[in-house]
Amino acid sequence: MILKSLLFPTRQLCYLCKEKTPYLKSFTCLECNEKLNFAYKEVKIDSIYVDRTFYVLSYNRFLKELIHDFKFNGKSYLYKPFAEFMINMIRKKDINNVDIVIYIPIHRRKEAIRGYNQSELLSDYISKQLQIPISRGNLVKKKWTKEQNKLDRIQRLDNLKDSFFLKNPEEIRGKRILLIDDLITTGATFNECSKILKINGAKDIIALALTSSKTI
Ligand SMILES: [Zn+2]
Numbered sequence: 001m002i003l004k005s006l007l008f009p010t011r012q013l014c015y016l017c018k019e020k021t022p023y024l025k026s027f028t029c030l031e032c033n034e035k036l037n038f039a040y041k042e043v044k045i046d047s048i049y050v051d052r053t054f055y056v057l058s059y060n061r062f063l064k065e066l067i068h069d070f071k072f073n074g075k076s077y078l079y080k081p082f083a084e085f086m087i088n089m090i091r092k093k094d095i096n097n098v099d100i101v102i103y104i105p106i107h108r109r110k111e112a113i114r115g116y117n118q119s120e121l122l123s124d125y126i127s128k129q130l131q132i133p134i135s136r137g138n139l140v141k142k143k144w145t146k147e148q149n150k151l152d153r154i155q156r157l158d159n160l161k162d163s164f165f166l167k168n169p170e171e172i173r174g175k176r177i178l179l180i181d182d183l184i185t186t187g188a189t190f191n192e193c194s195k196i197l198k199i200n201g202a203k204d205i206i207a208l209a210l211t212s213s214k215t216i
Contacts, residue, residue, distance in 0.1 A: 015081045016066060026084035035062040040089050043212065045187030049194035051204045055184055055212040056089045063211055067183060071118050079121035082182070082210050086122065087129055090178075095206055099175040101127045101134045102197070104189055105141040105164070122210070123180045132178065138168050139193060149185055149213075156185075160192045166200050173201035184212035 011020045014029035021029035028036075037058035045053045057063055069075040070082070089095075103123035111117050120136075127134035143163035151159055166172070177197060181189060190207040197205060 015077060026088065027081040032062075035060075036085075037063075038085070040092055041212075042093070043184075043214075045184070045190060045207070045214075047187060047191035047194060049198045049205065050179075050187075050190050050207045053184070053187070053190065053207040053209075054089060054093060054095070055209045056085045057211040059211050059213045064213075067211070070182070071114070074115065076116050076118070076121060079118065079125055083122045083125035083129075086180070086208060086210060087126055089208065090126070090130065095178070095208070097176055098130075098132050098178040098206065100172065101132050101178045101180060102139055102172070102193075103134075104179070104181040104193055105139050107141045107144050109144065119181050122182065126178075126180065135171055138166060138171050139197070140165050140167060153186060153188075156188045160188055164193055164196050166196050169200035172197055174203050176204040177202050177206070179205055179207045181207070181209045182211070184209045184214050186214055 011022055012024050013019070014021050014024065014032055015027040016032040017029060019029060019031075023030060025033060037060055038056065039058045041055055041058075043053050043055065066078060070078040101123045103117065103119040106114070106117045106119075123134055126132070141163055142165045145159045145163050179190060179193060179197070184190065190209075194202075194205045194207065
């Protein structure tokens with residue numbers, strides 16, 4: 001093992017397939033990179049509260065499975081390549097002058113079951129790498145809601161209504177916010193969170209997701 005690591009000192013593990021590779025880009029091997037569909041897209045969601053919305057990757061079967069593993073199979077380490085992709089997008093689209101990073105919260109009971117909030121992991125990494133402060137535990141989800149993807153559009157809006165709560169409005173007043181989530185399903189979650197942030201004095205909201213299953 002020692003000899004092998006001396007012979008191949010640069011070989012590292014791809015975070016997506018766990019294979020050893022001599023070349024890693026954003027913690028991802030070339031083969032996995034090719035299976036991902038980088039869109040770097042700005043989209044319009046149905047919201048008067050969100051100023052701009054972006055997502056990085058087009059939704060495909062490969063990514064769908066990865067996101068499922070990220071959220072439901074304990075593969076929390078996937079935040080690293082995913083957040084790197086999001087940082088690439090932030091740089092590509094010149095998203096700057098952001099004052100604070102905020103993640104979409106999940107209910108504390110859901111977080112207890114999962115062991116983490118995937119959007120918080122993404123936000124933590126982005127915050128550290130770009131040296132933007134993170135708001136933690138201020139925006140909270142107080143209502144237990146059903147999984148958005150099991151509902152139709154009307155049910156989704158109703159499901160989320162009044163489900164978020166801001167503990168300390170002072171922290172976000174007059175701020176330009178980067179709001180982070182893993183997946184845009186309809187945009188309803190970004191809308192609800194942005195609504196409460198704007199009502200409490202947020203100046204601008206840039207919503208950024210890893211991907212979008214919404215057909216636009
Ligand atoms: Zn790979």
